[in-house]
Amino acid sequence: MGMRRPRTTKNPPILSHEFVIQNHADIVSCIAMVFVVGLMFQATSPVASLFVALQHNVSSTVNVSEAEDQVIMYTNGAKDISCVFFYTLICIVIHAVVQEYVLDKLNKKMHLSKIKHSKFNESGQLLFFYFVSAAWGADLIVRENFLNINSLWEGYPHANLGFVNKFYFIIQLSYWLHSFPELYFQKTKKEEMSSRIQYAVLYLLFIGGAYVLNFTRVALGMMVLHYSVEFVFHLARLLYFSEKTDLANTGFMVFNGLFVLVRLGTITLSVLTFWYGLQQSNQLTIDFTAGNFNTQLVRINCLAAVSLLQAWMMWNFINFHLRRLGERSAVSRKIKSPAKKKMKMAEEDIQALPEVDQQTASENGVRSRTKASKKN
Incomplete structure (x- = not known):
């Protein structure tokens, strides 16, 4: 040898x-x-x-004493592309840190299959992002006093953003943009690529559209609602992979209820903002200089886009649960089918015998059944 x-x-x-x-x-x-x-x-x-630094600073100070109390304001512009590029790199680094020091260590302890391993990593990354984004967004809503529903449309155009507010949207765009190179870095399978690309593109389109059109306030409220529900889903998913079935089932039940409520809440916010609130200060034409896109055409398109997205999400949600019900019913049928098949085969065997033998066989069958029932 x-x-x-x-x-x-x-x-x-x-x-x-x-x-x-x-x-x-x-x-x-x-x-x-x-x-x-x-x-x-x-x-x-x-x-x-x-x-590195946020661009398009629109603050102007005359006196030094005023500069100390003045809040620095920013607007959007073409230079934000370079800023998004840099923070996309930062998101890739943070993604790798979370993967190596948290998720990989958990994977070694849990010994998951390849399919579950990929889904576990996806849920782990999104859980971290959704938690940070939802908490950060909720803090922004409280600090900026956006809890008043009228603030979603009063004072539009909301072209001037504070540092934290603008940085929040830059990070959102950077994170979803970093999802594309991560498909290569994480060796994502072709079967999983389509779904990940789909939701990353949708996030970029809607968040980017709200940022460019200065609908950041209503977008912030919608994102906090959506991210909170997605956090519950991915938490339940991680519990399921950890074989904590009871907690996972409870989490999925909570998610199912919140998912429907958030879809209704998102549509309500969009109707109140685009159909009712912004109509009070309607413009005939778009004012690119002031960043005012409050025209009827833009508002109707925004409302239609949000409503169609919520309807599509509900459609997928309903189809998923109908499919699950079908699978469960099919499994229950398979469990019951062997006993029925045995009964049918016995009846067919009896019918194949001559008449005298059929009577004796049927009598023996009845006796055996009665004996079995008496024993029970």
Whole structure:
């Protein structure tokens, strides 16, 4: 017999696919550090600040005493693209940190299958993001006093945003944009790609549309509602993978109820804002300079887009539960079917016998049944 070759742990070739996937967090963090280091030098600081710092500052101060109390305000613009790019890199790094130091350690303890492993990682990442976004958004609503429903449309256009408010939307866009390179870094299967790309594109379209059209207040309220429900779903999903069935079932029941309520709440917010509130200050034409998009055409399209999205989500929700009911009924039929098949086969065997034998066989069958019933 030949000798076994010793196992060699060779590193993948530099710049190969496997090398990039294994070291993508280090590579991306180095790229991000280039922009941060660029802030330290006078020659590169103006360019680096385009990526790191928020752009389109519209605050103007005359006196130094006023500058201390003034809240710095920002608006949206083309320079936000560079800012979104930088924070997309940061999201990739944070994604890798959560994956390596939290999710991978949990996966080793749980010994999940490949399919469950992928879904567990997805739910773990989204659970972290939804929790942070929902809590951060709720804090913004309280601080900015958006609990008053009239504030969703009063004072429109809401072109000027505070630092935290604008940074929130930049992070939202960056996170959903980072989902696309993560498909490559996480070696996502083709079967799972379509669904992940679908919801990432929808998030980008609706959040980006609200940010550009200055409908950030109503979008913030909708996101907090939606993220809170999604947090419950992914928490229940993680409990299910952890084999804590009772807690998972309770979580899914809570999610089912909240999902319907949030869909109704989202439609209610959109109707109140686009159909009733903004109609009071309706404009005939779009004012790009002031950022005022409050025309009837824009409002109807926004209302239709939100309503269609909620209807589509409810349609998928209902179809999913109908499919589950069908699967459960099919399983229950399979459990009952063997006994029925045995009875049918016995009757067919009796009918195949001559008449005299049929009578004796049927009598014996009746006797055996009566004996069995007496024993019971």
